[in-house]
Amino acid sequence: MSLEAKEDSEKTPEWTLPLNPIMLQGFEWHVPADQNHWKRLQKALPNLKDIGVDNIWIPPGCKGMESNGTGYDVYDLYDVGEFYQKGSRATRWGSKETLHELVQSAQDLDVGIIWDTVLNHKAGADFTEKFPAVKVDPENRNTVISEPEEISAWVGFDFPGRKGKYSSMKYHYRHFNGVDWDESRKENAIYKVADPQGQWSQDVSNEHGNYDYLMFANLDQSHPEVRADLFNWAEWIGTEFALSGMRIDAAKHYSAAFQRDFVDHLRKTVGENYLLVGEYWRGEVEYLLNYLKIMEGRVSLFDVPLLGQISETSQTAGGDLRKIFKGTLVEHSPGHAVTFVGNHDTQPGQSLETTVVPFFKPIAYALILLRSQGQPCVFYGDLYGLHGGPNPLKCRSCKERLPILMRARKLYAYGEQRDYFDKRNCIGFVRYGNVMYPYGLACVISNTTAAYKRMYVGRRHKGEEWSDILGWCLETVIIDNRGYGVFPVAAKSVSVWVHERAWGRKSLTRPL
Template identity: 65%
Template sequence: MQGFEWHVPADQGHWRRLRKSIPDLKDIGVDNIWIPPGCKGMDPCGIGYDIYDLYDLGEFDQKGTIATRWGSKKDLQELVRAAEDVNIGIYWDTVLNQKAGADSTENFMAVRVDPEDRNTELSPPEMIAGWVAFDFPGRGEKYSKMKYHWQHFTGVDWDESKQSYAIYKTSGHNKDWAKDVSDERGNYDYLMFANIDHSHPEVRADIFKWGEWIGTEIPIRGMRIDAAKHYSASFQKDFVAHLRNTVGADYYLVGEYWRGEVNLLLKYLKMMDYEISLFDVPLLGRFAAISRMAGGDLRKIFRGTLVEKMPNHAVTFVGNHDTQIGQSLETVIAPFFKPLAYSLILLRSQGHPCIFYGDLYGIRGGPEPQAGSSCNRKLHILTRARKLFAHGEQRDYFNRRNCIGEYWVMSTVIVTGLIHSTGFVRYGNYQHPFGLACIMSNGGSSYKRMYVGSKHTGELWTDIMEWRCETVVINSCGYGIFPVDAMSVSVWVNSLATGRHDLNRPL
């Protein structure tokens, strides 16, 4: 689960909120929590991507506060211990592309570049005053003696001497944008604030040291690599290798490489020697497009996605803090489609699904706040269904444009359903024998005749989403006829299983 959304209160209490939620999250099947950037930012209310000091986790009086927006270092450590106690891992949001909130300016030579083509220089080298001096006076030399100065950066976007906003590329020996970054805008190395030069040996040494240090301060199990397309892939590869060698070979890493073309994601994974996973941005785009398209073809929902091409490296998701309304990567999925999308990532075997704090608990602010779950308060039901019933092998039958079904069975026989609907079969296992049948429609109401196994003969199956109130009887041949409402999803399981597990109990 992504454990935050953009509008979580800036009350320095979020680490405590998450700690209190740990029992509920364990109950619904959350295995790992991606927490927000916990290093000191330049703004006490900043969400953490305005990174100031990697080594300040809410311990030092810097930038007007000791605690970060999320809480103190002590609160953070207590959260991680509470998660560890119930075997929930913590993934750190790692921001290594930029620094913000410098302590003072320095004069250095730089050239202005075209914001739309950063390879095009618009001026000869000129002296500018950039905010690039990071002395960390509140921390001093505890944990690290490294201080950052102009030579440790490749660019800024503000000249204090002229009070001028532009993208300035640092001039000097071996100073240039990294070449192994996204080719958007010519070269998308520069994103914001003071852009770190990852080729500088002092920078490399300090970041590698920090990668080891953070794991000693808090026992995290992995990292999200922020803005992966904006800095050197070769540096990231070396950083990941360093973590594997020093922290552990099973350290989980997922990159935020925000491109909608799956071939670019595959190229990046190859450059990284397939040592990390990526968020499946193309799949999110498919969800958004089909949700807004009348009669969109559900059979093609996974075409051109990372989970289709390389499922073991795909982190599937339905939304995150950047895709919220009003944010930089705003991606609108029609409300009716959110439960369908979550069913497709949670109730299938491919990919590593990630649910969103804002979809589970609601959005607290912004243009369109919502008090509760964006899935009509049903997301926790789907996560419990994944934990309890979504096990075993799977076989797909996507053969109807607007109605696809999923059926998960404890059986060794696969039988195709009626021609008017599509679906896929997945088998249960010894520990989870009940199975489930899921059917969804982005058009009119429909049904599917599904084979769920002769050993289920005579069982009564009910919709755990409670959007269909009837009971389906499994016939003597192991079939049931499972209905679904228009623009909806229904998840059917043995009624004895629903009574045993109380899937609808609230968080």
Template identity: 45%
Template sequence: MKRNHTMMQFFEWHVAADGQHWKRLAQMAPELKAAGIDSVWVPPVTKAISPEDTGYGVYDLYDLGEFDQKGTIRTKYGTKQELIDAIAECLRNGIAVYVDLVMNHKAGADETEVFEVIEVDPNNRNKEISAPFEIEGWTKFTFPGRGDTYSSFKWNHTHFNGTDFDAKGGRNGVFRINGENKNWNQNVDDEFGNYDYLMFANIDYSQQEVRREMLEWGKWLVDTLQCSGYRLDAIKHINHEFIKEFAAEMTKKRGEDFYIVGEFWNSNLEACREFLNTVDYQIDLFDVSLHYKLYAAALGGRDFDLTHIFDDTLVQTHPGNAVTFVDNHDSQPHEALESWVGDWFKQSAYALILLRRDGYPVVFYGDYYGIGGPAPVEGKKEAIDPLLYARCHKAYGEQDDYFDHPNTIGWVRRGIEEVEGSGCAVVISNGDNGEKRMFLGEERAGEVWVDFTHNRRESVTIGKDGWAVFPVNGGSVSVWALPDEAEEKPAAQDLDDAEKITKDSSGKKTR
């Protein structure tokens, strides 16, 4: 049988720019596996505009830390060989590796060009605010350090449809590149009228040679790294038809088990549904709606009605395509989409994504190991580890919800025969001390359960009728389950393998 799978986002925005991150991943692979992590999402692996850049200011897609470009051979995270070695070490430990792809834009061009543009309103990109005029833009990419190795494709302004800086005038703006059949792509998010343009030199996916080059690069990258899947960055800004084509080509290249998840940062479920329809449900999406629910719950305290925590979320409506998360590098403090789930609710939030039947949960590196930078945040490994252990060993079987009180909710997982000692009862409070009477089954009568979070020290005995009352501290979570020898020192038992996706007889994705 398939064990529960759990992903870790193996970076945060301020991870040390010391070129050692790939080495850290290789060294920590056994530890991650033991904790219950069996897939990692790693940051962009391609050469960026500087050695300190997180990788989202992407310069050369074919330079994985191999060529002397932008003042460095390595990337922020290490060299190409260190990356390949880290992925191989993860796979040896049964950990799948998903590589972050930045395909929306390019930055740090090698030369400027003069070309015609029309300036548009940043708040309505369909509104022109100038007549056509010439600018000097950073749009020519010749890759002098790499030359024609791996690809001879050179980028120029005809391959982009927008940029944000006029070197001639020395000013910023949103400049749509003018030309025959040149415009914003239409199959994108409609925020700001048309959200094709995000930053830097915006890749124009209406150009066939651009699509061909990006598809070839995607195939080259997976062959080079032997990774298990991709995380696609900023896909609401990219022609959705190209994302559909890209996913189909990668699956054709690597097989049905190649996993793809996209960052479609839109909490509107209808928009998510339309996107999934467009791409034929070939990829999963991060559940942005649930993230904002968890954020609202943390802000609202006892005024937030926990019975509605999953209303209008992707995991509720599209459980087979939902990747659930509490926080990430963009939502962490002082970053672009700051919406940080407060400390008091963090463990409860992780229980909500790790211990339920639906969704593919992600543990954020910053939550687990801490955040660096100007406003450091301590890691919560000790609070998350018991939940990872419970997910790996206990959270199986039929799920019954007891969402019947605005401040105290609970659910049970009945357990399965294939996982000895499995089954659990979870109770969360955002108000006062509470309790929840829940049914586990008459076959459980007499079992004595303990709280794996150690937030409660007493034990609970399941009654003859299969019911028991499970307590929880105010503003806290408790995870009740049958104790076992490993309970006092959690260490996840070996999971199946790095394969993430199977399909049941109906064709629905399962994990």
């Protein structure tokens, strides 16, 4: 059955999650800063669709504080490569025209585009302003450590290149609650605006006492003019481009109540079925669950605790595979969990660098792609490799086999799941298939020596020959009369076993 097969003949609503959805993070930090990334993704679209990608999370397409800014250093939300500002018309990723072409080509292939939404701060101001501020303790931002004093900070934004198109809003110091630089004294510190309205949001992460302030000029989303402009931008971007959803950057750093209202406004005005995924970076699942409670379940979250477990287990000789999902979001709230093995912030040299030992990456991807819980997100750097940075870990086996695992999710990872998490260093699970996708699969994982696991795949499969689609085990397994198979796995490896008749198709292993 083809990847494009749908459930019955009735057309599903636009952007309803497809069968066994796969999200791709469509960038890494070191892709060339050549203003051609939108074209690069557009060229890759047919192949990405072929291996099962349903949604592509693209980097922030807004103008940054400099010509090669990533968009996380957001200067102007309304400039997506249309206006000559900050030394360039196009953004680091491309022009507005090539962005439109990417989104249209994706829509033609029924691939969604998820916009990376940066609403926490602004950078690259056009001029400084003077205003009273107090210093706060960087380790406890609730503690004021100075008297109010006048500082000069980069908080004036008038977007001269755009000249008021799409929004007449100009930003001034009253629209921010914190900065980290006093231009008059050339001093770096965390300053809170000493204005009756200049307060930290209370419904943010409690790290450093209050983690509202992150970087640059910190937006005050409680200010009515800021709130109105961000809502207006949401309508504009959702009308300008046919998006499937948004990633909410830095979700722990600004008001969760505002985010809830923002999500409601989005779904009311431009995207009833928008996929909303928050980046709430905490390693303890209770914080993620509390955020979801405030958000009333309106968004999904990246499963940061699971990535922590994957990283630790991969680096621990003989680590206990049975506990890899313990204390994770996918364990506690699988319907809200976006599972992942790495991203731009966790790659080598980045702020949240998280090591996953190369041999373990195919194992980790099998665990997020082939199981019934969670929605997986594949990292561009794992699919195509990293283009640079400090000593990136090479994982050729991941790059070669990841497309196979992605397609296997689309072809075989259906139906009831049975776990064989009975040995510390060798675990397995079976997917039994369903009426539309009847074949099913058997997955075995070892993080030490070669091993095997006897698992039940069903009496209806008796006498069948099953093979490892990843090619690490070359023998075949015969299913016995009771529906059991004894499935081997190589040392520090994963094997995915399916019926010979199901996987004998050359296209399954076609490289990118």
